[in-house]
Amino acid sequence: MAKDRHRTYIIGGAVILALALLLAIWSTVAWCRWKCTCAHFGKDRGITRFHYHDLSIATNKFSDIIGQGGFSVVYSGILNNEQVAVKKIIKDSKGEFKDFLTERATIGNTRHMNVLKLEGWCCTISNFKYWFSHTLDDVMLFLVYELIANGNLHEHLSEKPEVLSWEKRYKIVKGLCSALHYLHHQCSPYILHRDIKPGNILLDNEFNAKLGDFGLSRVAKDGEEIALQTRAVGTALYMDPLCMKDGHVDFRRSSDVYSFGIVLLEIAHGENDPFLVHKLRTDLPETFVKDFADKKLDGKFIKTEMERVILLGLRCTEREENQRPSLITATYFLENGGELRPATAAPA
The missing domain is CATH 1.10.510.10 (Transferase(Phosphotransferase) domain 1)
Known part of the structure; x- marks a missing residue:
């Protein structure tokens, strides 16, 4: 009886250890894939990456829409005591974020008083499913600009x-x-x-x-x-x-x-x-x-x-x-x- 109980404990411990090891491996792989996703969208160094939580607070949970286009929605907010325009990038018809990559590549390193200033960017997960699927369907991307409030x-x-x-x-x-x-x-x-x-x-x-x-x-x-x-x-x-x-x-x-x-x-x-x-x-x-x-x-x-x-x-x-x-x-x-x-x- 004691031997059976002891064997049960050993088997149970082995199962728990195996599950813990699998969870650790899965977490490590998922995290590495997430880091690769962020690295893909954040190739340009020197551009601030904001946390999604900070953008949510800055825009009052993305409540004030000030502009909308085919592949973006723009919200107003206050971040670090500065007025900003937070642009959420929407995937194009091919399911890609080309507008995000294009704007990062072009305006990211520009410095001119007559060119809109890019303050930073944000990459976050929109759905927990990402950790299992690792697809762009569950990723959200944002660009943060200075807010120009006098219209166009x-x-x-x-x-x-x-x-x-x-x-x-x-x-x-x-x-x-x-x-x-x-x-x-x-x-x-x-x-x-x-x-x-x-x-x-x-x-x-x-x-x-x-x-x-x-x-x-x-x-x-x-x-x-x-x-x-x-x-x-x-x-x-x-x-x-x-x-x-x-x-x-x-x-x-x-x-x-x-x-x-x-x-x-x-x-x-x-x-x-x-x-x-x-x-x-x-x-x-x-x-x-x-x-x-x-x-x-x-x-x-x-x-x-x-x-x-x-x-x-x-x-x-x-x-x-x-x-x-x-x-x-x-x-x-x-x-x-x-x-x-x-x-x-x-x-x-």
Whole structure:
């Protein structure tokens, strides 16, 4: 009897020990896989990784939605006594987090006053099933940005009752030009935004432009072109016509320049009017500044500045990409005027 009890204890102890060992092995493997998942999404060093618990507290349990797109939901919050925008990334149609990886790769290491600042990121588990399945279906990803609470350029041009003054508009033009000059010519490798439009140009309380939404952006090296085996991306009204086709699309700096030009013309005119732009391109009368300027401004603008914005917009939106200026030339022209040389022209 005693022997049977003793044998039972030994067998029971062995089973418990085996289960404990299996649990330890399973926990170790699961933890290593989780660390690999985090490492996959957090390749860039120097970018703060926040805890999900802190973001939940900062956003009052993700209660205040301030924006929503096809693959993201944006919440406002206060983190470390700073106002932030917490962007939850939603998987695309293929079940991947490409927008997250793209934004991390492009905006993560940028430092410019006219480019939206990335404060950090977060990776967490949405479901306990992850520890058994280890699939991305049970992962949640967030990007944390500085919060720009004064809306975007589209709202100020088209939706708000207050007229956006020319002084503020010209400040926005120069800020946007500075941001793109930085991305195209001062970042290495350089960055193509690919979705420049008024809705992606945020404005702070001093009406400084902050270029945001880098979900479609790409990083390229000098001498390389980005060829996309996909449908055209971006917003049709602001997209380079050379990129508006299916299949192979070569997207270059000049494609961003085209979108920039359309935005300039909208800032000057108050709305996106392709018919009027075509008319100006066909016949540029001496009165083009007065004819094209936003009537809501009631003539309250500096003529030289308005003329520069319109002419630059027209040159940036040339059908032939080799006739468009670079952002280096555009920056100089806005400050000093002079000749608008194409990006392909030899230096004077």
